[in-house]
Amino acid sequence: MPGTTYWNAGERFMETVNLSYPLSENVVERFAAPQVLALGQFDGLHLGHISVIKAAISLAREAGLPAAVMTFYPHPKEVMKKGDYDGYLTPPAEKERLLRELGIDYFYVVEFNEAFSKVSPEQFVAGMLLPLNIQTAVIGFDFHFGHKGAGDAGMLCELGKPQFTVHTVPPFLIDGEKVSSSGIRKWLHEGRVDLAAGWFGRPYLVRGKVINGEKRGRTIGFPTANVEPSEHFVLPVKGVYAVKAQLEGEDRWLPGVMNLGVKPTFHEGVTKPSLEVHLFDFSQDIYEHELTIELISYIRPERKFSSIDELIAQIGRDADTARELLS
Known part of the structure; x- marks a missing residue:
């Protein structure tokens, strides 16, 4: 030594x-x-x-x-x-x-x-x-x-x-409360990624590789990157989040909106949640690239929609909300 x-x-x-x-x-x-x-x-x-x-x-x-x-x-x-x-x-x-x-x-x-x-x-x-x-x-x-x-x-x-x-x-x-891992897990399970970030001293993040998905997002005007976590991260409650994402080897952070869940509008009986990130004003092919996702704010819970048009309209509103939260 x-x-x-x-x-x-x-x-x-x-x-x-x-x-x-x-x-x-x-x-x-x-x-x-x-x-x-x-x-x-x-x-x-x-x-x-x-x-x-x-x-x-x-x-x-x-x-x-x-x-x-x-x-x-x-x-x-x-x-x-x-x-x-x-x-x-x-x-x-x-x-x-x-x-x-x-x-x-x-x-x-x-x-x-x-x-x-x-x-x-x-x-x-x-x-x-x-x-x-x-x-x-x-x-x-x-x-x-x-x-x-x-x-x-x-x-x-x-x-x-x-x-x-x-x-x-x-x-x-x-604020008089002891910062703890169990407390942070509780915040994440409640979707309170803002409070978790306060206890972490940084936004909570998930990192993983962009993999091939169902490619449904591009057909409805919201192409998404499907991310497979690289390690056994704690995942927060299923729902929609305003996020920032960074490609491996790059300094810039890209704003976006992420759905974490089982896509109940299209699937039944699925239990393993997937992470789908729509990056704003971005069209680069990033398959097989590593993506780091910072969860900035929880927007709403995941839910099943009665039609594709209803889903598209909601995704548009979610994207507007995320842009506002990230601006």
Whole structure:
């Protein structure tokens, strides 16, 4: 691992490191050196999570040390089949991109599986944290770890002595309410993408490849890009949204309107929702291109229309509403 002089010289870059329990000798040999580590699931990388990570970055810069983040993949709820898990607010590739922008030096991704779920707090610290020789662990106020979440901040402090100290970050509040991943999921399921954006600190987005669809949109005057999400994103409630979209490799954002749903006017019995985006004043062939879609505002729920003409008229009104919301 580079010495501390490196962290003040040249352009920063982030290295992503996949880990499994317990750490291998190769990993320990390469990465064991004083560092500040933000520790958590960080599903969403919302403003609360970012406050924890920025605290770690600040402490690392003050000490002249690398700033690292350790998280877990797949999501524990996905592995354990518990709760109402419905996808990632910020899937791995998106999380990696955001952490790189924040200025993280090392991104440790720990494999979470059934065996790892049984690792005790003591085993986790002894097998994952102490070998890395971290100087400071930075956690959120409600951080739990180890089998059945038995470990908390107090236990981490005790288990880390005398090698590392623990810095606990208080909850991040907006209008007196704690920003949380569960709260953001609730907003998305209610179509409140504006409130979700406020807690994220950025618009909620979905990224995917433009694939061949039914090509019905072009026959009714509203050609659409059919987008297949590239990762297991949480999808908001079915309906129509004002959106901005960006093609891979381009800087400009294109305004548009998106339908997320099962197209009940044309289909019955379909359960898997599709994403269809109509980009305003745009006619470029973008099949097989990656499209990033920011959800700006919810317009209305999806519904079945009695005729194609009624549908066309409604799409026209939706497009006008979206233009207004995006102007």
